[in-house]
Amino acid sequence: MTLYGGIRSWSLGLLLVVLSAVTLHQSVAADAPPTGAPSTSAPPHKAPGRPERGNYTVNNNGTICLMARMGLQLNISFNSASQNKTVLDVVNLQPNVTKSTGSCDTDKASLLLTVDGDKTNLTFSFLLNSTSDKYHLSGVSLSALWPDMSKPFLAENNSLEYLHGTLGRSYMCREEQTLDVVESLSINTFQLQVQPFGLTGDQFGAAEECQLDEDDMLIPIIVGAALAGLVLIVLVAYLIGRKRSHAGYQTI
């Protein structure tokens, strides 16, 4: 084998490695946001898996005025009747047994999710600042009466600053995000997209992505740039190798 052939097969091999790394990364990235809940045989009270994504809307005189698409997980500590102590429970909201209602005003909107009859009432309140045309999630309240609760669980916080968006646009966060409400309640959101104001028809406005998603985007960009650099090096090495072999070894 000539030096030329050696360099050629060496660079082809490296190129193959780079290409397979690229495809591998792409397939991993494509797998990243799984949708449905894989809660096949998980025990009901520990690690319930990713919640299923629900579609929730609020109507005002027959037109949709608030729209939310998200998976929700409640992280709640309450007094257990059977164990007579405070226990932590992580519960996924099941969209097929969750009803959405609510209200819409010019600068206030709320989404009320009622689960399983009336055992769980979860309210999200949004405020719009009409000067700056910015909205945010300002309040969350939860009332729940689950079988093991010694008394109804009530939690409310109306001074929250989450999900900041612009009027006419939607707020989006594909990554898991934790909304701390009070000490005994936090809510994990999954693949969230919400628009509480300025909807036209039943379509979300342009999405404004959360910081978590933007950080996540950075990794493929860095990996891609590194791979592109590697490809360039291989190409240059190959061209130099070919030139050298043309000059010195071609007649061997």
Ligand SMILES: *[C@@H]1O[C@H](CO)[C@@H](O)[C@H](O)[C@H]1NC(C)=O
């Ligand atoms: C639930 O909240 C507790 C305490 O706030 C925390 O330690 C735990 O990691 C949370 N679990 C999940 C699944 O978010």
Ligand SMILES: *[C@@H]1O[C@H](CO)[C@@H](O)[C@H](O)[C@H]1NC(C)=O
């Ligand atoms: C609305 O936004 C303006 C401009 O950013 C700000 O000065 C004002 O305090 C905000 N109003 C409320 C109620 O937050």
Ligand SMILES: *[C@@H]1O[C@H](CO)[C@@H](O)[C@H](O)[C@H]1NC(C)=O
């Ligand atoms: C949820 O709201 C309904 C209707 O307002 C009410 O009848 C029910 O008692 C509430 N459930 C809890 C657990 O607070």
Ligand SMILES: *[C@@H]1O[C@H](CO)[C@@H](O)[C@H](O)[C@H]1NC(C)=O
């Ligand atoms: C309500 O939320 C704010 C902002 O996250 C927090 O500072 C405050 O402590 C919360 N209130 C309660 C009663 O936990």
